[in-house]
Amino acid sequence: xxEQQYEKYYVPAQSAWPIVGAVALFLIAVGAGNFVVESxxxxxxxxxxxxxxxxxxxxxxxxxxxxxxxxxxxAGKYSAxxxxxxRQGMSWFIFSEVMFFAAFFGALFYTRMIAVPWLAGESNNxxxxxxxxxxxxxxxxxxxxxxxxxxxxxGWMGLPLINTAILLISSVTAHFAHVAxxxxxxxxxxLFLGITIVLGLxxxxxxxxxxxxxxxxxxxxxxxxxxxxTFFLLTGFHGLHVTLGTLMLIIMFFxxxxxxxxxxxxxxxQATSWxxxxxxxxxxxxFVFVYIL
Amino acid sequence: xxxxxxxxxHDEHHDHKPAxxxxxxxTTNHKDIGTLYLWFAFIMFLVGGAMAMVIRAxxxxxxxxxxxxxxxxxxxxxxxxxxxxxxxMPAFTGLANWMVPLMIGAPDMALPRMNNWSFWILPGAFLxxxxxxxxxxxxxxxxxxxxxxxSTTYSNDSTALFVFSVHIMGISSIMGAINVIxxxxxxxxxxxxWMKMPMFVWxxxxxxxxLIAVMxxxxxxxxxxxxxxxxxxxxFDAAGGGDPVLFQHIFWFFGHPxxxxxxxxxxxxxxxxxxxxxxxxxxxxxxxxxxxxxxALLSFIVWAHHMFTTGMPLFAxxxxxxxxxxxxxxxxxxxxxxxxxxxxxxxSYEMPMMFALAxxxxxxxxxxxxxxxxxxxVDFQYHDTYFVVAHFHYVLVTGAVFSIMAxxxxxxxxxxxxMYDQTLAQWHFWCSLISVNLLFFPMHFVGLAGMPRRIPDYxxxxxxxxxxxxxxxxxxxxxxxxxxxxxxxxxxxIGEPATAQVWDGAEGLEWEVPSPAPYHTFETPPEVK
Ligand code: HEM
Ligand SMILES: [Cu+2]
Numbered sequence: 001x002x003e004q005q006y007e008k009y010y011v012p013a014q015s016a017w018p019i020v021g022a023v024a025l026f027l028i029a030v031g032a033g034n035f036v037v038e039s040x041x042x043x044x045x046x047x048x049x050x051x052x053x054x055x056x057x058x059x060x061x062x063x064x065x066x067x068x069x070x071x072x073x074x075a076g077k078y079s080a081x082x083x084x085x086x087r088q089g090m091s092w093f094i095f096s097e098v099m100f101f102a103a104f105f106g107a108l109f110y111t112r113m114i115a116v117p118w119l120a121g122e123s124n125n126x127x128x129x130x131x132x133x134x135x136x137x138x139x140x141x142x143x144x145x146x147x148x149x150x151x152x153x154x155g156w157m158g159l160p161l162i163n164t165a166i167l168l169i170s171s172v173t174a175h176f177a178h179v180a181x182x183x184x185x186x187x188x189x190x191l192f193l194g195i196t197i198v199l200g201l202x203x204x205x206x207x208x209x210x211x212x213x214x215x216x217x218x219x220x221x222x223x224x225x226x227x228x229x230t231f232f233l234l235t236g237f238h239g240l241h242v243t244l245g246t247l248m249l250i251i252m253f254f255x256x257x258x259x260x261x262x263x264x265x266x267x268x269x270q271a272t273s274w275x276x277x278x279x280x281x282x283x284x285x286x287f288v289f290v291y292i293l
Numbered sequence: 294x295x296x297x298x299x300x301x302x303h304d305e306h307h308d309h310k311p312a313x314x315x316x317x318x319x320t321t322n323h324k325d326i327g328t329l330y331l332w333f334a335f336i337m338f339l340v341g342g343a344m345a346m347v348i349r350a351x352x353x354x355x356x357x358x359x360x361x362x363x364x365x366x367x368x369x370x371x372x373x374x375x376x377x378x379x380x381x382m383p384a385f386t387g388l389a390n391w392m393v394p395l396m397i398g399a400p401d402m403a404l405p406r407m408n409n410w411s412f413w414i415l416p417g418a419f420l421x422x423x424x425x426x427x428x429x430x431x432x433x434x435x436x437x438x439x440x441x442x443x444s445t446t447y448s449n450d451s452t453a454l455f456v457f458s459v460h461i462m463g464i465s466s467i468m469g470a471i472n473v474i475x476x477x478x479x480x481x482x483x484x485x486x487w488m489k490m491p492m493f494v495w496x497x498x499x500x501x502x503x504l505i506a507v508m509x510x511x512x513x514x515x516x517x518x519x520x521x522x523x524x525x526x527x528x529f530d531a532a533g534g535g536d537p538v539l540f541q542h543i544f545w546f547f548g549h550p551x552x553x554x555x556x557x558x559x560x561x562x563x564x565x566x567x568x569x570x571x572x573x574x575x576x577x578x579x580x581x582x583x584x585x586x587x588x589a590l591l592s593f594i595v596w597a598h599h600m601f602t603t604g605m606p607l608f609a610x611x612x613x614x615x616x617x618x619x620x621x622x623x624x625x626x627x628x629x630x631x632x633x634x635x636x637x638x639x640x641s642y643e644m645p646m647m648f649a650l651a652x653x654x655x656x657x658x659x660x661x662x663x664x665x666x667x668x669x670x671v672d673f674q675y676h677d678t679y680f681v682v683a684h685f686h687y688v689l690v691t692g693a694v695f696s697i698m699a700x701x702x703x704x705x706x707x708x709x710x711x712m713y714d715q716t717l718a719q720w721h722f723w724c725s726l727i728s729v730n731l732l733f734f735p736m737h738f739v740g741l742a743g744m745p746r747r748i749p750d751y752x753x754x755x756x757x758x759x760x761x762x763x764x765x766x767x768x769x770x771x772x773x774x775x776x777x778x779x780x781x782x783x784x785x786x787i788g789e790p791a792t793a794q795v796w797d798g799a800e801g802l803e804w805e806v807p808s809p810a811p812y813h814t815f816e817t818p819p820e821v822k
Binding site: 097102103104106107111114119147 | 318320458514525
């Protein structure tokens with residue numbers, strides 16, 4: 001054993017929230033599993049209720065867990081080492097999110113570069129085209145599927161371009177907010193954080209507009225072949241992440257109003273801003289590969 | 294840190310360990326959580342094993358006798374899912390929870406509350422999966438690989454439950470992996486530099502990286518299955534411009550790294566046991582580290598060796614063939630290092646070493662059959678036959694599972710403070726060793742002769758072999774009850790007391806704490822020289 005003094009690692013005490021969270025996830029999975037079947041097959045059942053109950057329990061858990069966490073952090077219990085653990089944990093979590101999106105981008109590239117051309121007879125698939133899907137041509141966006149479903153493509157001008165600008169600016173304002181926090185300028189911090197939140201909300205609103213436009217005017221739906229599939233799953237999951245990010249920003253805003261965070265103690269704030277930059281980067285990639293190219 | 298805060302956690306930590314069920318439900322202690330994972334894994338091993346018994350009973354004779362074909366398919370599917378996600382992976386996570394903090398001199402895992410959460414969501418996920426077997430129309434029946442369109446167009450409505458339970462398993466693994474990585478990065482005792490880290494810690498670090506990289510891809514795959522089946526998307530349907538082959542690419546991009554997730558920690562365990570009982574240092578420690586890392590990296594570029602027969606351009610077939618063969622180089626490095634470690638050592642044959650030796654021989658057989666499968670033209674013959682089943686059971690049962698058993702024998706005295714019962718251990722080892730080979734070795738022959746996997750009936754010429762395979766199967770299943778008895782005995786604290794070092798050749802921080810390891814260890818970090 002050493003003579004040197006080492007800081008003790010703060011090992012958090014027991015907490016009831018994880019087990020509440022386990023119940024929540026169980027209810028959500030049971031509920032969602034039943035609800036999906038019931039709602040798409042027109043069956044009666046309790047899936048929706050179980051799902052709602054699960055989401056409520058999850059909400060309670062999140063509020064409770066974070067409240068405890070904030071109290072402990074404000075009480076100065078956390079060591080610098082624990083802070084490093086949180087930061088590293090958050091980075092790896094974001095990496096897992098990157099890989100989740102990678103699966104859908106992979107699906108996009110594969111269908112676009114391989115599946116659709118093959119259906120049109122490329123590589124050694126001449127007979128596939130001639131016998132199974134005669135007349136099918138490979139184009140992207142895939143506006144006519146092999147079985148003849150048609151749709152219009154979503155252009156990149158207009159809403160998507162505006163949304164790109166909004167998110168890029170919000171990334172910058174989030175960064176300014178962080179700088180202000182580091183410099184202890186609370187007024188600027190509130191201002192830029194506020195702007196970031198508003199930009200996030202505008203983005204979400206426009207995204208809904210775009211979906212309405214897709215469904216109503218373009219006939220671009222979840223069921224209109226792989227173009228629509230990749231479009232909606234990629235933008236949809238991205239939108240969910242923006243929603244989550246905006247909620248996190250709003251919580252940070254209230255904590256800032258209460259005087260939380262300073263140069264040393266700002267993990268939650270930092271994690272939120274990392275997350276926000278991450279959803280921005282995903283959007284940029286998405287904008288290039290889903291909309292422009 | 295302020296002295297006030299110091300006192301605070303002094304109170305919280307040294308004194309109480311809550312009694313009864315609440316201790317286990319609320320625990321944030323890495324040893325408790327490790328124990329929970331290990332017991333959970335063992336129960337799942339028995340449940341999944343029971344399903345294997347159903348499969349082997351049906352295949353005892355040609356013809357359909359005991360179960361309906363649809364139920365047979367559900368058994369093969371759920372057996373595979375349970376063994377992979379419910380038995381092998383949680384067992385390794387349990388070992389990591391118990392041993393990684395002890396080996397690196399940390400007081401606990403880095404994120405103890407998340408640790409509790411990641412364990413306690415697992416039982417729910419498997420409850421859902423098992424309960425779905427009792428639904429009208431039955432549970433999942435498309436194989437653990439859930440290929441589309443079997444899992445989309447042709448599956449029953451339990452698929453939605455299957456999807457969400459897999460999501461939860463994935464969330465659990467990701468949280469567990471984040472915890473392990475952060476613990477290793479951030480909580481090593483002073484002086485525990487990277488190249489002094491025990492091999493088990495190294496292999497788990499790399500495994501955790503693989504987990505975080507590929508579990509989300511599995512989540513993507515099940516999500517696309519869900520939307521294809523219920524919401525009218527056509528990712529895996531040519532009519533809408535998709536492709537069922539896409540499913541296989543996504544699944545195996547997860548699936549191949551997944552098989553390394555199940556074997557890298559095993560390599561780590563064997564790299565501890567062989568030196569201990571040879572009373573020598575591990576031969577080629579740094580080459581072991583580099584070999585592990587290169588296996589992990591290569592595992593991302595070989596996935597399509599599972600798809601040689603599904604349709605790829607010739608160039609891709611060649612690429613995946615050679616990339617796969619390349620992996621056997623670092624794997625061979627490991628095997629040679631273990632053998633070199635034993636060379637001129639003063640070997641003693643305690644039970645952990647027996648299992649480790651069995652591992653080295655039998656895992657290598659599995660590696661060789663893997664190489665055979667990697668040869669594209671011959672895989673056209675072997676694919677989807679019992680030869681593949683023989684291959685992956687050699688690497689997974691006599692590989693991963695044997696390593697877990699070796700680990701349990703090796704560390705049980707540290708966990709419980711008692712030596713295991715020697716007689717039961719001998720019975721367990723020899724019964725398992727003989728029966729497992731009776732069970733899996735003849736599968737090579739029937740496979741080469743063309744017996745397909747996942748089919749409840751077979752041609753008459755395979756009858757004799759299958760009879761013996763089934764007998765081996767039942768015997769292997771029963772042998773595990775001896776193991777159960779042995780563990781219960783030790784955890785009831787019956788047996789000879791173990792010393793702190795337990796094995797005279799053992800080295801490492803985990804052997805410096807008393808046996809049984811106290812509830813809290815290394816609250817002030819030890820100095821590593
Ligand atoms: C030298 C190393 C290895 C090589 C060259 C190799 C090669 C292969 C190949 C080519 C296949 C596909 C066979 C087919 O479906 O026709 C396969 C299947 C499989 N391998 Fe390996 N393998 C190796 C090591 C491992 C290890 C270490 C594990 C797990 C611990 C493993 C687990 C599996 C599993 C589970 C399958 C079957 C998956 C399924 O279709 O259900 N393999 N292997
Ligand atoms: Cu593989």
